Amino acid sequence: MNMMVTLEHLFLWFLFYSFCGWVYESILVSVQQRRPVNRGFLNGPLCPIYGTGAVLGVVLLGRIHDPVILFVVSAVGACVLEYFTSWAMERLFHARWWDYSHFRFNLNGRICLLGAIVFGIGGVAIVDVVQPQVARVTAMIPLPVVHWLTFVCLFLTVLDTAVTVAGIVDFDRSLDQLSAVVAKYGDAMREKVGDVVGDALDGASDRVGESWQLGKDMSTEFMLKVKDAADSVFNRQQRRMIASFPRLRADRNNEALQQLRDTFEKLYRRRG
Structure with missing residues (x-):
């Protein structure tokens, strides 16, 4: 598999896990708020932080077979990513998008222990259970379809990001x-x-x-x-x-x- 196809597969995995994160967040927040909430930073059904975390976990942690080590590294890595993302978005848009101050064992309201546990479990599930099936399915997609699907989805994602940022910068x-x-x-x-x-x-x-x-x-x-x-x-x-x-x-x-x-x-x- 050449480098271009590998990058295309990584991007498609990013979209898949971003969509799964959007579904998870939308259900969770809708239950908490007792009303339908279309969760997500972008207009489309994507939570990019989940896709980024999942793909990084697949690439960097795929060779770790001890579930305890995988859990700890996933939890710590996800917290680092979430903390940095919260800090960067606050500096860029002058707003705090999520706040865990109401949870016990939180750090500046940006991350919390409960979230770390959830992300640790998710990391183990993705690397050991979900990703092998996702990789198997994407390998079955004909390369011309992968090329066009990547091109179209990348264009839409970049456009969505540009529209979103332009709309909330002020x-x-x-x-x-x-x-x-x-x-x-x-x-x-x-x-x-x-x-x-x-x-x-x-x-x-x-x-x-x-x-x-x-x-x-x-x-x-x-x-x-x-x-x-x-x-x-x-x-x-x-x-x-x-x-x-x-x-x-x-x-x-x-x-x-x-x-x-x-x-x-x-x-x-x-x-x-």
Whole structure:
């Protein structure tokens, strides 16, 4: 098997395990949130971190036959990959996409012991059980089909990545705009309900928090206004990220983000 075919097979394996990771994440988060969640960083049904971890495990750990060693190395390696990915995405997009702070034995909320155990078991299962069957099936695919399948899937994956990154790169700026809009709603509500908090507040962020508080127990009018504001401020990719990552945290205006999500959940429950 020449180098090009090997790389093509590795890419197809990456897609397969990324899809499996997407299925796993979507089911897990949907159960936790008690609503359907289309999990994944990309638009397509892929979680690239799972595909990357699985392929690295297959390539680097395929010759390890001791399940205990394989479990430990898989767990540690997956945690290193997850921690670095969390750190890099936070630096790039100014947001924390997942947070394990609510789990015991976590490290800066980026990784946790439970996740390490799950990834360790997954590493053993992939290397010893799943991958031999996956390799057997891919070896049966005619080479012309492998070439075209790789080309088409690579093009779609690169395009999806470019569209996703372009859509969320200004996520923090959109949060700034949402905060400003909500502050204006707060001013309008003061005229309706009176100055219930005494003297005017100084900072815009304080006015935003007060605005949410004023609208907290109001009818769905306030919530629908906030939803309309979010629909106008956030683009499709940003709205998808808010829905796909329930523990998404922003470096700036995180309070506005969390209260926006709370508003969405209340609207979802009322309509349900």
